Amino acid sequence: MKISKLILKNLKKNVKNYYLYVFALTFSVALYFSFVTLQYDPALDATKGSIKGEAGIKAGSVILILIVTVFLLYANRLFMKRRSKEIGLLQLIGMTKNNVFRILSAENFILYFSSFAMGMFLGFSVSKVILMILFKITGVETTVNLRFSSEAFIQTTIVFTIIYLLMMGLNYLFIQRRTILNLFHVNTTSETKGKRLTWLEMLIGLLGIGLILLGYYLSTELFSAEYMTSNGLFFMMILILSSVIVGTYLFYKGTVSFVFHLIRKRKQGLLSIQDVTSLSPLMFRMKSNSLLLTIITTISALAIGLLSLSYITFYSIEEVAKNTVPNDFAFISEEDANQLKQALDSSNITYEETIFEVIQVAFNMNDILSQDNIFANNDGYVRTPVISDTDLERMDVDEGELIISGYNKSLQSVFPFKSSGIVTLKGKNNTVELGYTGIEKNYYLSHYYTGGSARPTAIVDDKMFQQLKKDLDREIEQPSSIYIGLDVVNKKQLEQAHALFAEQNFTSEYAESQLHIKKENQKIFGLIMFVVGFLGLTFLITSGCILYFKQMDEAEDEQPNYTILRKIGFTQSNLLKGVIRKQIFNFGIPLLVGLSHSYFAVKSGWFFFGAELWTPMMLVMVIYTALYSIFAFLSVLYYKRVIREAL
Amino acid sequence: MFILQATKLHKSYGNKWNKQEVLKGLDVSVKKGEFVSIMGASGSGKTTLLNVLSSIDKVNDGSILIDGTEMTKMKEKQLAEFRKHQLGFIFQEYNLLDTLTVKENILLPLSVMNISRKGAEQRFRALAKTLGIEDVQNKYPNEISGGQKQRTSAARAFIHQPSIIFADEPTGALDSKSASDLLDKLKELNQQYEATIVMVTHHAVAASYGDRVIFIKDGQIYTQLHKGEQSRKDFFQDIMSTQAVLGGVQDEDQ
Ligand SMILES: Nc1ncnc2c1ncn2[C@@H]1O[C@H](COP(=O)(O)OP(=O)(O)OP(=O)(O)O)[C@@H](O)[C@H]1O
Ligand SMILES: [Mg+2]
Numbered sequence: 014m015k016i017s018k019l020i021l022k023n024l025k026k027n028v029k030n031y032y033l034y035v036f037a038l039t040f041s042v043a044l045y046f047s048f049v050t051l052q053y054d055p056a057l058d059a060t061k062g063s064i065k066g067e068a069g070i071k072a073g074s075v076i077l078i079l080i081v082t083v084f085l086l087y088a089n090r091l092f093m094k095r096r097s098k099e100i101g102l103l104q105l106i107g108m109t110k111n112n113v114f115r116i117l118s119a120e121n122f123i124l125y126f127s128s129f130a131m132g133m134f135l136g137f138s139v140s141k142v143i144l145m146i147l148f149k150i151t152g153v154e155t156t157v158n159l160r161f162s163s164e165a166f167i168q169t170t171i172v173f174t175i176i177y178l179l180m181m182g183l184n185y186l187f188i189q190r191r192t193i194l195n196l197f198h199v200n201t202t203s204e205t206k207g208k209r210l211t212w213l214e215m216l217i218g219l220l221g222i223g224l225i226l227l228g229y230y231l232s233t234e235l236f237s238a239e240y241m242t243s244n245g246l247f248f249m250m251i252l253i254l255s256s257v258i259v260g261t262y263l264f265y266k267g268t269v270s271f272v273f274h275l276i277r278k279r280k281q282g283l284l285s286i287q288d289v290t291s292l293s294p295l296m297f298r299m300k301s302n303s304l305l306l307t308i309i310t311t312i313s314a315l316a317i318g319l320l321s322l323s324y325i326t327f328y329s330i331e332e333v334a335k336n337t338v339p340n341d342f343a344f345i346s347e348e349d350a351n352q353l354k355q356a357l358d359s360s361n362i363t364y365e366e367t368i369f370e371v372i373q374v375a376f377n378m379n380d381i382l383s384q385d386n387i388f389a390n391n392d393g394y395v396r397t398p399v400i401s402d403t404d405l406e407r408m409d410v411d412e413g414e415l416i417i418s419g420y421n422k423s424l425q426s427v428f429p430f431k432s433s434g435i436v437t438l439k440g441k442n443n444t445v446e447l448g449y450t451g452i453e454k455n456y457y458l459s460h461y462y463t464g465g466s467a468r469p470t471a472i473v474d475d476k477m478f479q480q481l482k483k484d485l486d487r488e489i490e491q492p493s494s495i496y497i498g499l500d501v502v503n504k505k506q507l508e509q510a511h512a513l514f515a516e517q518n519f520t521s522e523y524a525e526s527q528l529h530i531k532k533e534n535q536k537i538f539g540l541i542m543f544v545v546g547f548l549g550l551t552f553l554i555t556s557g558c559i560l561y562f563k564q565m566d567e568a569e570d571e572q573p574n575y576t577i578l579r580k581i582g583f584t585q586s587n588l589l590k591g592v593i594r595k596q597i598f599n600f601g602i603p604l605l606v607g608l609s610h611s612y613f614a615v616k617s618g619w620f621f622f623g624a625e626l627w628t629p630m631m632l633v634m635v636i637y638t639a640l641y642s643i644f645a646f647l648s649v650l651y652y653k654r655v656i657r658e659a660l
Numbered sequence: 661m662f663i664l665q666a667t668k669l670h671k672s673y674g675n676k677w678n679k680q681e682v683l684k685g686l687d688v689s690v691k692k693g694e695f696v697s698i699m700g701a702s703g704s705g706k707t708t709l710l711n712v713l714s715s716i717d718k719v720n721d722g723s724i725l726i727d728g729t730e731m732t733k734m735k736e737k738q739l740a741e742f743r744k745h746q747l748g749f750i751f752q753e754y755n756l757l758d759t760l761t762v763k764e765n766i767l768l769p770l771s772v773m774n775i776s777r778k779g780a781e782q783r784f785r786a787l788a789k790t791l792g793i794e795d796v797q798n799k800y801p802n803e804i805s806g807g808q809k810q811r812t813s814a815a816r817a818f819i820h821q822p823s824i825i826f827a828d829e830p831t832g833a834l835d836s837k838s839a840s841d842l843l844d845k846l847k848e849l850n851q852q853y854e855a856t857i858v859m860v861t862h863h864a865v866a867a868s869y870g871d872r873v874i875f876i877k878d879g880q881i882y883t884q885l886h887k888g889e890q891s892r893k894d895f896f897q898d899i900m901s902t903q904a905v906l907g908g909v910q911d912e913d914q
Pocket of ligand 1: 673674682700701702703704705706707708709
């Protein structure tokens with residue numbers, strides 16, 4: 014047979030076997046190309062918020078290429094392993110190593126670059142859709158007309174050519190380093206063979222669970238005051254990360270096989286067919302795959318965590334904008350407010366006005382906090398804005414009492430206030446003790462006073478307010494002591510009012526529009542969300558593919574077992590049931606562990622990102638799980654074929 | 661009285677243009693409790709015959725009755741069910757699962773039957789004792805010897821007390837001592853449990869353990885030898901001479 018014919022023949026076989034490899038490559042190229050196309054697209058400047066869109070996308074593309082490279086190299090290694098017998102055979106019939114390498118490279122070249130071309134084409138066709146998605150997420154309104162970007166084309170070609178060369182380099186080493194004999198034995202590593210459980214493994218298993226739990230426990234304590242120095246925080250994070258990751262590794266190395274071993278022991282040798290096709294192979298495979306599984310779990314956890322956090326941020330934009338600027342427009346000087354009022358009047362836009370007089374008083378709230386106040390000074394006092402209940406129409410606070418407002422659910426769940434207690438207020442000369450009677454979740458002041466949510470606003474009786482006003486500590490007072498909020502009555506006119514607002518020249522930078530903040534945040538966080546989503550999708554698909562490839566590999570290794578089982582009378586559906594169970598574990602365990610990791614990670618610090626935890630996090634997790642399950646489903650289909658062909 | 665009755669078996673491999681007929685209208689029947697050996701040259705179709713008789717492979721034509729049930733008409737699911745309950749297999753290449761211990765391998769056929777854990781344990785003990793593999797029951801196949809594997813495989817074939825056991829060169833990979841050990845056990849089981857055994861072998865010695873030897877040539881039965889009342893040694897001589905006439909691959913050194 015001529016060599017060119019051999020190449021073609023091999024190729025045909027490989028396309029059928031490795032359609033997913035082709036798919037993954039095509040997908041990677043498409044993703045990267047469209048990503049880079051965006052980077053070079055002038056339309057992207059429209060999404061420029063306070064950070065440059067291009068920079069975000071650029072950082073994304075670097076991470077993207079890292080993932081893709083690792084993934085492609087891994088896939089390539091797996092395929093080399095599968096074909097090692099063939100390589101050995103070619104050498105056995107007298108081909109030199111260089112010849113074999115040349116054949117492989119040529120074959121790979123065709124496979125690789127045709128997938129590459131497909132990916133390019135696909136990438137170009139979808140990049141318009143992707144750009145539209147980006148604009149939709151960031152709320153930018155421009156027309157999308159995409160050109161073919163030659164810079165993007167060149168960059169993609171260069172990057173993927175480098176990956177190809179890297180792959181070939183590794184293949185060359187693979188062929189050079191191995192003798193014919195061990196080429197024939199690459200497949201028969203110890204991983205399928207039975208081995209007995211040792212005490213050491215049991216210990217490792219217990220240690221694994223212990224470390225994971227320790228990490229989880231520490232993560233719930235992460236933002237409590239004890240560790241709140243920046244060094245302590247950093248140290249804690251490193252500790253949590255390493256304990257969880259090492260724990261995960263040991264979990265796969267020992268715990269899984271240990272638990273399965275116990276189950277098996279209980280059956281006293283009488284295993285059901287489902288056990289035979291799921292339990293026993295899993296026991297040994299998980300152990301030998303523990304590094305890979307750890308990486309996949311960590312990556313999934315990272316992806317889910319980042320996706321959740323960015324979605325939490327994105328999801329909370331509206332609420333955060335409201336908490337930052339509680340009225341449609343907020344001012345801290347009458348002059349600025351009047352300027353807009355005039356403009357609104359002349360355009361016949363009716364509005365409502367809210368005015369607060371605000372003073373700053375030092376509060377000691379240790380008595381009503383369940384844990385130490387992380388925002389307080391060393392002496393336990395924290396500057397707190399105070400308003401009078403007369404400025405609030407629907408509220409009356411008793412003398413000698415106070416209400417805390419502007420403290421939302423999320424903060425309340427993390428740094429809870431008790432339901433009652435004593436608060437000490439320190440003026441310049443006197444201190445007063447007031448009874449605290451509860452929390453009001455509304456926000457009344459803009460972030461000029463509240464610093465976001467860092468300083469909840471206290472509401473006191475007017476008499477007390479006047480008294481406090483006489484005893485002000487000038488050192489902590491703000492330059493401004495008035496808050497004016499304007500609300501447009503007819504919300505349909507809001508856009509118009511916003512346009513008028515944008516035209517004005519205000520004296521203070523704290524003349525703010527809620528809508529403006531919302532839009533700005535949508536641009537920034539929309540872009541972050543977009544990039545993270547893109548990367549998350551890549552993580553998902555690459556890790557799914559890797560697990561799938563691994564399953565393909567395992568399925569082939571186990572075909573002889575299926576042959577035996579079918580010969581002695583087990584039906585295909587008997588075997589398939591076990592295989593399905595095996596896939597549930599195979600894909601489910603890394604997923605569950607990853608979900609659980611990311612849950613604790615997100616839970617420990619989500620309140621820095623937004624105001625709502627469950628809805629956005631659950632949504633991300635459900636979607637991730639659904640997409641991920643596709644790969645488990647594909648593996649089952651592959652197994653089905655292998656089982657069918659086993660007899 | 662025949663537990664297995666096969667008539668006019670035809671089996672060919674390949675496609676329309678390139679066809680190879682392996683079985684050409686072969687008839688064979690086996691009585692209940694009989695120990696039948698099948699011999700013939702390499703490539704004569706012994707494994708093929710065993711495979712079609714045991715429903716692992718399909719015939720092109722002909723009929724196979726086991727216990728009065730026609731097998732050639734059965735669906736794949738029914739056949740699997742049938743194999744599971746009625747048939748036992750000892751394969752030449754052991755065919756044990758690497759991920760299961762010896763005991764688990766042996767108990768495998770019981771997993772689909774309604775049998776108590778205690779009952780299973782009893783059967784296992786008895787068989788393991790007869791076959792001498794009690795000591796290795798908790799080892800994995802890669803930790804035991806070839807002979808032990810073959811005996812494990814035999815135990816698995818017997819555990820569910822099937823009506824027929826098919827053995828394809830069960831002594832193929834064993835030295836003569838292990839081989840005769842295993843054959844002794846087979847004979848013992850054959851007599852003790854009244855199990856019907858159909859065994860393919862290349863070795864005249866192995867064949868002489870049976871009640872009858874069937875010689876296959878050109879897809880047909882060439883001849884048959886009955887042991888009858890003669891001693892095993894005489895029977896062995898008979899087999900040897902028939903084999904010489906047949907001119908197959910001979911290895912009478914055993
Ligand atoms: N799956 C198959 N496809 C095509 N031809 C086959 C197949 N299985 C067997 N054959 C052919 O059928 C013939 C009989 O094969 P079989 O395996 O039954 O021989 P055998 O008598 O068992 O030989 P041996 O003693 O070497 O095991 C052989 O010529 C073989 O080439
Ligand atoms: Mg054979």
